[in-house]
Amino acid sequence: MTSFHPDQVTAERLAGGPHQAPADLGADGSLNEDPATRSALVLNNRSLHEITEIVCGYAENAPGKWWLPTFALTATVAGVGTLMILYLIITGVGVWGLNNQVGWAWDITNFVFWIGIGHAGTLISAILCLFKQKWRTAVNRAAEAMTIFAVMCAGIFPAIHVGRIWFIWFVFPIPNYNYIWPNFRSPLLWDVFAVSTYATVSLLFWYMGMIPDFATLRDRADKRLRAGSGTCKLSVHCPITGIKLLGFPCSADRIRAFLYGLFAVGWSGSSRHWHRYETAYLILAGISTPLVLSVHSIVSFDFATSVIPGWHTTIFPPYFVAGAIFGGFAMVLFLLIPARELFPNFKDLLTLRHLENMAKILLTTGMMVGFAYSMEFFIAWYGGNRYEVETFINRAFGPYAWAYWTMISCNVISPQVFWSRRMRTDPRVIWIVALLVTIGMWFERFVIIVSSLHRAFLPGEWGMYFPTPVDILTFAGSCGVFLTMFLLFLRFLPVFPMAEIKAIMPQGDPHGHAGGHGDHDDHHEGGH
Amino acid sequence: MAASDYLPFIRRPKPGFVTETGEPVWGVMAQFDTTVDAYHAAEKMRDAGFKHWDLHAPFPIHGIEEAMGQKRTILPFIVLGAAFTGIATAIGMQWWITAVDYAGFTVQGKPYDAWEPFTMIIFELGVLFSAFASLFGMLALNGLPRWHHPLLCKERFLASSDDKFFVVVEARDPSFNPEQTSRFLREIGASAVELVEDA
Numbered sequence: 001m002t003s004f005h006p007d008q009v010t011a012e013r014l015a016g017g018p019h020q021a022p023a024d025l026g027a028d029g030s031l032n033e034d035p036a037t038r039s040a041l042v043l044n045n046r047s048l049h050e051i052t053e054i055v056c057g058y059a060e061n062a063p064g065k066w067w068l069p070t071f072a073l074t075a076t077v078a079g080v081g082t083l084m085i086l087y088l089i090i091t092g093v094g095v096w097g098l099n100n101q102v103g104w105a106w107d108i109t110n111f112v113f114w115i116g117i118g119h120a121g122t123l124i125s126a127i128l129c130l131f132k133q134k135w136r137t138a139v140n141r142a143a144e145a146m147t148i149f150a151v152m153c154a155g156i157f158p159a160i161h162v163g164r165i166w167f168i169w170f171v172f173p174i175p176n177y178n179y180i181w182p183n184f185r186s187p188l189l190w191d192v193f194a195v196s197t198y199a200t201v202s203l204l205f206w207y208m209g210m211i212p213d214f215a216t217l218r219d220r221a222d223k224r225l226r227a228g229s230g231t232c233k234l235s236v237h238c239p240i241t242g243i244k245l246l247g248f249p250c251s252a253d254r255i256r257a258f259l260y261g262l263f264a265v266g267w268s269g270s271s272r273h274w275h276r277y278e279t280a281y282l283i284l285a286g287i288s289t290p291l292v293l294s295v296h297s298i299v300s301f302d303f304a305t306s307v308i309p310g311w312h313t314t315i316f317p318p319y320f321v322a323g324a325i326f327g328g329f330a331m332v333l334f335l336l337i338p339a340r341e342l343f344p345n346f347k348d349l350l351t352l353r354h355l356e357n358m359a360k361i362l363l364t365t366g367m368m369v370g371f372a373y374s375m376e377f378f379i380a381w382y383g384g385n386r387y388e389v390e391t392f393i394n395r396a397f398g399p400y401a402w403a404y405w406t407m408i409s410c411n412v413i414s415p416q417v418f419w420s421r422r423m424r425t426d427p428r429v430i431w432i433v434a435l436l437v438t439i440g441m442w443f444e445r446f447v448i449i450v451s452s453l454h455r456a457f458l459p460g461e462w463g464m465y466f467p468t469p470v471d472i473l474t475f476a477g478s479c480g481v482f483l484t485m486f487l488l489f490l491r492f493l494p495v496f497p498m499a500e501i502k503a504i505m506p507q508g509d510p511h512g513h514a515g516g517h518g519d520h521d522d523h524h525e526g527g528h
Numbered sequence: 529m530a531a532s533d534y535l536p537f538i539r540r541p542k543p544g545f546v547t548e549t550g551e552p553v554w555g556v557m558a559q560f561d562t563t564v565d566a567y568h569a570a571e572k573m574r575d576a577g578f579k580h581w582d583l584h585a586p587f588p589i590h591g592i593e594e595a596m597g598q599k600r601t602i603l604p605f606i607v608l609g610a611a612f613t614g615i616a617t618a619i620g621m622q623w624w625i626t627a628v629d630y631a632g633f634t635v636q637g638k639p640y641d642a643w644e645p646f647t648m649i650i651f652e653l654g655v656l657f658s659a660f661a662s663l664f665g666m667l668a669l670n671g672l673p674r675w676h677h678p679l680l681c682k683e684r685f686l687a688s689s690d691d692k693f694f695v696v697v698e699a700r701d702p703s704f705n706p707e708q709t710s711r712f713l714r715e716i717g718a719s720a721v722e723l724v725e726d727a
Contacts, residue, residue: 047691184649204663270584284663508589512563
C-alpha cells in the first residue's frame with residue numbers, strides 16, 4: 001500500500017509527473033476539482049481591455065432582436081398591474097379576495113415574497129465580500145440590481161393594502177394637527193423603518209459599486225466623440241418597415257458622456273481615491289450584513305409577535321432569513337442563466353463553476369428551510385397547544401394542502417437533485433430548479449399567511465380565501481415591473497463590476513503571479 | 529484639492545511653469561502598461577519623496593497604499609460618528625414621542641418609556657446614517673463630485689479607466705520640474721510621458 005503526501009502530488013504535477021489535472025474539466029474548463037490549483041475566475045485568458053469591451057459593449061450597442069419584444073411584453077404586464085392598482089384605489093380593497101377571516105392574503109404574500117428575493121443581492125455583495133469569496137464578482141452587480149427592483153415591487157403592496165392609501169403617510173413620524181403619532185411598539189412600524197432603510201442602503205451600495213464603471217463608460221463615449229466617430233445622430237426606426245420614426249438632435253455618445261459622466265461624479269481612478277473607496281465598500285458590506293439579517297427578522301416579527309397559531313413561533317426570524325436567501329439565489333439563477341445564453345461573452349465571466357457554487361447554496365438553504373418546516377411541526381406537537389397542533393394538521397391535510405405540498409415539493413424535494421454533480425453543473429437543470437424554488441417560496445408565504453388565518457379558534461370563524469382576477473393581475477404586474485427594470489438594467493448599465501473583476505484577474509496582481517491562479521490571497525504579507 | 533478647483537471666481541495661484549504655447553502647466557503624467565510596472569513605479573515615486581502625486585488605475589491595486597506610502601483614511605471615524613448620530617436620533621424620536629408627547633395614553637398596557645421595542649428602529653437608523661456617511665463621506669474626502677479635471681482633458685488618460693496606469697505628478701509638488709520629473713518618470717519605466725496643461 002503506497003501513501004501520498006499532498007505536496008508530493010503538487011510537486012509531481014509541476015514536474016510533469018503522472019498526477020496531472022484531469023483533461024476534462026467540464027464544459028467550460030472551470031470545474032476543476034484538483035485542490036492544488038484554482039479554477040480561473042475569468043475564462044479564455046481575457047485581457048483587462050477585453051473585460052471592458054465585453055461589459056461596455058453590451059451597454060453601448062443594441063441588444064439582439066429578442067430584447068424589444070420581451071421588453072414590450074413585460075412593460076405591458078407592468079401596465080396592466082398598474083391599472084389594477086388604480087382600480088383598487090378607486091374602488092376599495094373589496095376588489096381583492098380578502099374577507100373578515102383572511103385579512104391578509106396575496107398582498108402580504110407578495111410583499112414577503114419580493115422582499116425575500118432582494119436578500120440574495122445583499123448577501124452576495126456584503127456577506128460574500130466579508131468572507132473574501134472572489135467568485136461573487138461574477139454575479140454581484142446583477143444581484144444588487146435585482147435587490148433594488150425586488151424591494152421596489154415589495155414596497156407597492158404594504159402601501160396599497162392599507163385601503164385608504166392617501167393616509168399612508170400616517171406610518172411616518174410626521175408632526176401634524178391631528179396629533180397622531182405612529183405606534184413604535186408595533187412590528188408593522190419597525191417594518192416601515194427596516195424596509196425603507198434596506199431599500200436606501202441597497203441603492204447606495206449598488207450606486208457606489210457602479211461609480212468606477214460609469215467612469216469607464218463615460219471615458220469610452222468621450223473617446224469616440226473626440227475621434228469624431230460617435231457623432232451619428234440618434235434615431236428610432238420602425239422595427240418592421242425600417243422607416244425613421246423619431247430623430248434626436250444629439251448623438252447617442254453625447255448623451256452617454258453626459259449621463260454616465262454625471263453619475264460617475266468625476267471619478268478618475270486615483271489610487272488615493274480607491275483606498276477610501278475600498279474602505280467605504282468594506283464598511284457598507286459590514287453594516288449591510290446585520291441589516292439584511294435584521295430586515296427579514298423584522299418582517300417575520302409581523303407574524304411572530306401575534307397570537308395566531310401558526311404565526312406565534314420563535315423560529316420565524318432565522319427561518320425567514322434562510323428562506324429569503326434561498327428564494328433570492330433562485331431568482332439570481334433564474335435571471336442570469338438566460339442572460340448568459342443571450343449575451344454569449346458573459347459565459348467567460350459567469351462560469352459553470354459559479355453556477356455550481358450557487359446551486360450548492362440552493363441545496364444548503366433548501367435543507368435549512370426544510371428543517372424549519374419540520375421543526376415547526378415538531379414544536380406544534382411538543383408545545384402541547386392543541387390550537388397549534390390543529391393548525392399544522394390543517395396546513396398539511398386541510399383545504400390548502402395542495403399549497404402546502406407544492407411548497408414542500410418545490411423547496412425541499414426539488415433542490416435535492418443538486419447532490420448529483422452532473423445536475424448542479426447543467427445550466428438547464430439549475431434553471432428549472434430555480435424556477436421551481438421561486439414558485440415554492442411564493443407558496444411558502446401563502447401557506448404561512450392564509451392557512452394560519454383561515455381557521456381561527458372558533459369553528460364559527462372558519463372561512464376560505466380565493467384570489468380574484470384583480471389579485472392575480474396585480475401580482476403579475478409586479479413581476480412585469482421587476483422584469484422590465486431588469487431588462488433596462490441589462491441594456492444600459494454595466495452588468496458586471498468591471499473594476500472588481502479586473503482586480504481579481506492574474507493581470508491585476510501587482511506581484512505578477514500570472515497563470516490562471518485566480519484566487520489566492522496569501523502572496524501579500526504587508527500589514528494593513 | 530484646492531478651493532479654486534471648485535469655485536471659478538476664486539483666483540488660481542500663479543502658475544510656476546508654462547508650456548511652449550503659454551498654457552499653465554498642471555503637472556505631468558506617465559503611462560505604465562502593466563499592474564506590476566505601476567506598482568514598482570509607485571514604490572519608486574514614494575522613495576523619491578514626491579508629495580503631490582498619484583497613481584490612476586482602472587481598479588484598486590492590492591496593497592498599493594503601502595507602495596504609495598498613503599496614510600489610512602479617517603472615513604471609519606466619520607461613519608462611527610454618523611452611526612451614533614443615527615442611534616441618538618432614533619432614541620430621541622421614539623422616547624420623546626412615546627414617553628413625553630404621548631405620556632398619558634397607555635398603549636398595549638406597557639410602561640410609557642419601555643425601551644425594548646425601540647431597539648429595532650435604533651439599529652435601523654444607526655445603519656441608515658452610517659450608509660449615507662460612508663458613501664458621501666468617501667466622496668467628500670476624495671473631493672468629489674468634480675466634473676472637470678485637467679487630466680480628463682487628455683485623450684491618452686481616458687485609458688486609465690480601461691487597462692492603463694498613470695503616475696501623475698502635480699506642478700505644486702515642491703520638487704516638480706517639467707523636464708526633470710519627466711526624465712525621472714521615463715527612468716522608472718514609463719511607456720509614455722506627457723505634460724498636462726491646466727485646462
